[in-house]
Amino acid sequence: MEFDVVIAGGGFAGAHAARALVKALGREEATRRVALVAERNVLVFHPMLAEVAGASLSPADVVNPLRHYCRGVTVLQGAVRAVDLAARTLTVDGGRFTRDQTIGFRHLAITLGSITDLSRVPGMAEHGWPLKSVADALRLRAAVINRMEEANLVADERVRARLLTFVVVGGGYTGVEVAGQIHDLLHEAKRFYTRLRDEHIRVALVHGHKQLLAEIGPKLGDYTARVLRERGIELYLETRVAEATASRVVLADGRAIETHTIISTIGNAPSPVVLDVARQLGLETERGRLPTEPTLRVKGQRELWAAGDCAATPWNDRGEVKTAPPTAQLAQRAGTQLGANLARVLRAEAEGAGAAEIDARLRPFTHRYLGQLASIGARQAVAEVLGFHFRGFFAWWMWRTIYLAKLPGVMRRLRVTIDWTFEAIFRRDISVVLPPPDETMRAIHLEPGEPMARRGEPVRAVGYVRRGRLEARAEDGSAAEIAEGQVVDQTWADAEGRWRADLVATESSDLTLFRGRALELFTGELRLAPRGAR
Ligand SMILES: Cc1cc2nc3c(=O)[nH]c(=O)nc-3n(C[C@H](O)[C@H](O)[C@H](O)COP(=O)(O)OP(=O)(O)OC[C@H]3O[C@@H](n4cnc5c(N)ncnc54)[C@H](O)[C@@H]3O)c2cc1C
Numbered sequence: 001m002e003f004d005v006v007i008a009g010g011g012f013a014g015a016h017a018a019r020a021l022v023k024a025l026g027r028e029e030a031t032r033r034v035a036l037v038a039e040r041n042v043l044v045f046h047p048m049l050a051e052v053a054g055a056s057l058s059p060a061d062v063v064n065p066l067r068h069y070c071r072g073v074t075v076l077q078g079a080v081r082a083v084d085l086a087a088r089t090l091t092v093d094g095g096r097f098t099r100d101q102t103i104g105f106r107h108l109a110i111t112l113g114s115i116t117d118l119s120r121v122p123g124m125a126e127h128g129w130p131l132k133s134v135a136d137a138l139r140l141r142a143a144v145i146n147r148m149e150e151a152n153l154v155a156d157e158r159v160r161a162r163l164l165t166f167v168v169v170g171g172g173y174t175g176v177e178v179a180g181q182i183h184d185l186l187h188e189a190k191r192f193y194t195r196l197r198d199e200h201i202r203v204a205l206v207h208g209h210k211q212l213l214a215e216i217g218p219k220l221g222d223y224t225a226r227v228l229r230e231r232g233i234e235l236y237l238e239t240r241v242a243e244a245t246a247s248r249v250v251l252a253d254g255r256a257i258e259t260h261t262i263i264s265t266i267g268n269a270p271s272p273v274v275l276d277v278a279r280q281l282g283l284e285t286e287r288g289r290l291p292t293e294p295t296l297r298v299k300g301q302r303e304l305w306a307a308g309d310c311a312a313t314p315w316n317d318r319g320e321v322k323t324a325p326p327t328a329q330l331a332q333r334a335g336t337q338l339g340a341n342l343a344r345v346l347r348a349e350a351e352g353a354g355a356a357e358i359d360a361r362l363r364p365f366t367h368r369y370l371g372q373l374a375s376i377g378a379r380q381a382v383a384e385v386l387g388f389h390f391r392g393f394f395a396w397w398m399w400r401t402i403y404l405a406k407l408p409g410v411m412r413r414l415r416v417t418i419d420w421t422f423e424a425i426f427r428r429d430i431s432v433v434l435p436p437p438d439e440t441m442r443a444i445h446l447e448p449g450e451p452m453a454r455r456g457e458p459v460r461a462v463g464y465v466r467r468g469r470l471e472a473r474a475e476d477g478s479a480a481e482i483a484e485g486q487v488v489d490q491t492w493a494d495a496e497g498r499w500r501a502d503l504v505a506t507e508s509s510d511l512t513l514f515r516g517r518a519l520e521l522f523t524g525e526l527r528l529a530p531r532g533a534r
Pocket residue numbers: 008009010011012013014037038039040046047048049050078079080081111112113114131132173174271273307308309310326327328329331332373
């Protein structure tokens with residue numbers, strides 16, 4: 001399978017590049033010559049994911065099928081595993097039955113965005129909930145509601161307090177918006193939980209810098225902090241998270257917040273595919289982004305292009321030339337420009353134009369910055385539009401109006417209008433429709449003193465110590481060490497399938513737990529305890 005143009009990545013930049021090509025070439029030619037390779041067959045409207053997590057919007061509202069939105073190009077669903085620049089091929093993993101598909105290209109446009117890497121904070125990858133996809137938003141929504149359900153059931157006050165504490169890490173757009181949404185969801189839902197009406201629900205936001213929403217300026221950042229505090233959201237500014245475990249967040253200054261729910265909005269990292277392309281070219285990246293020329297061609301390349309979060313593109317912002325920031329607004333505009341330039345190249349090539357003539361036809365990336373908006377919950381928002389600052393209800397109304405207009409597709413806009421109208425009149429939906437996760441294997445992080453399990457508890461999992469050290473403390477006072485590379489298995493269980501020792505970390509430790517079917521296979525005989533949601 002070979003195409004003149006392959007666009008890798010179906011996000012804001014990729015989808016808009018594809019649309020620009022269809023517009024310029026027409027559907028018939030675009031279908032033959034252009035392929036869009038996308039991991040999922042939908043374009044996700046990220047700015048509204050926090051609303052899905054907070055049950056203001058349904059998941060279908062924030063996605064648009066690429067086959068509809070980019071009609072005309074050949075859409076191929078699959079994850080790009082490797083790019084071979086010398087052979088001009090992509091290796092694409094389409095799923096269980098189509099692992100290694102090869103797609104040839106003449107021009108390649110890289111629009112792969114970024115990935116989330118939570119591994120820089122110990123325990124965050126194991127215990128932090130990311131918010132990058134619709135599935136993340138739905139899992140987070142289900143987790144928040146399930147915490148309320150468990151808190152409503154449990155008698156132990158300390159456990160209940162932990163269940164009712166929600167920690168958001170990161171005070172950029174996503175962190176602020178998700179903190180506001182979750183706070184609204186919890187406080188609206190609380191009155192339906194008869195045993196929680198008088199309980200204090202904590203939402204805390206931990207941010208490494210002094211200023212929230214650094215992108216939008218200090219005035220609106222201060223205003224945001226004030227509004228969040230007034231609504232009871234605890235702010236930990238200029239504070240970094242040092243460690244995350246199943247039951248707490250440890251801050252760099254030594255304080256700890258006991259919680260079972262950590263939402264991580266930090267950890268944006270470059271796609272490994274992008275880093276590998278830079279390596280093949282011997283090109284230095286700008287913080288993991290491929291440097292491009294203003295035409296969106298990768299620096300020094302004629303048939304390699306890049307746009308969006310994975311590209312460092314020079315941008316003339318009102319006379320000041322800087323690197324385009326990683327935002328949806330700029331990715332969309334850059335994608336359109338990339339598609340239009342590629343169409344110019346294809347046309348010029350067909351006319352037999354030489355390199356200098358082709359170059360002369362290309363247009364540089366330009367974009368008039370319109371501003372930024374962030375909704376902060378409780379029908380409040382902050383906005384900087386065309387240099388003017390807005391805040392409060394009016395800014396929130398603007399936020400909704402502008403994002404509604406930006407949503408791809410008329411049908412989505414109608415659905416969102418209906419959902420927002422329903423949300424204003426009716427209650428948020430607190431039904432959990434996701435099945436409990438069937439996690440047969442799971443990674444956990446323990447701090448010194450934290451237990452993997454307590455004596456007398458039923459054996460629900462066995463563990464492999466990947467890093468660190470545990471101690472098994474039996475009732476008779478004897479203790480045995482379980483070191484790195486060893487397993488915490490049924491030798492520590494009694495005949496009834498209960499632990500006969502406290503299994504406690506003596507140093508910072510990472511374990512892999514085997515549960516459900518994996519536990520059965522591991523032990524061969526132990527009976528399973530009922531599975532529950534995470
Ligand atoms: C929760 C959240 C909220 C946000 N809110 C805002 C906001 O309010 N305002 C704003 O301007 N920006 C916001 N952003 C940032 C904005 O979404 C990004 O800047 C924008 O999506 C960048 O577009 P892109 O096309 O470069 O990347 P993306 O839109 O991320 O698209 C990349 C695409 O490539 C796909 N992909 C990745 N790797 C592979 C692979 N190996 N093979 C195949 N496909 C692959 C991904 O699945 C994705 O579809 C938000 C981001 C998030 C996560």
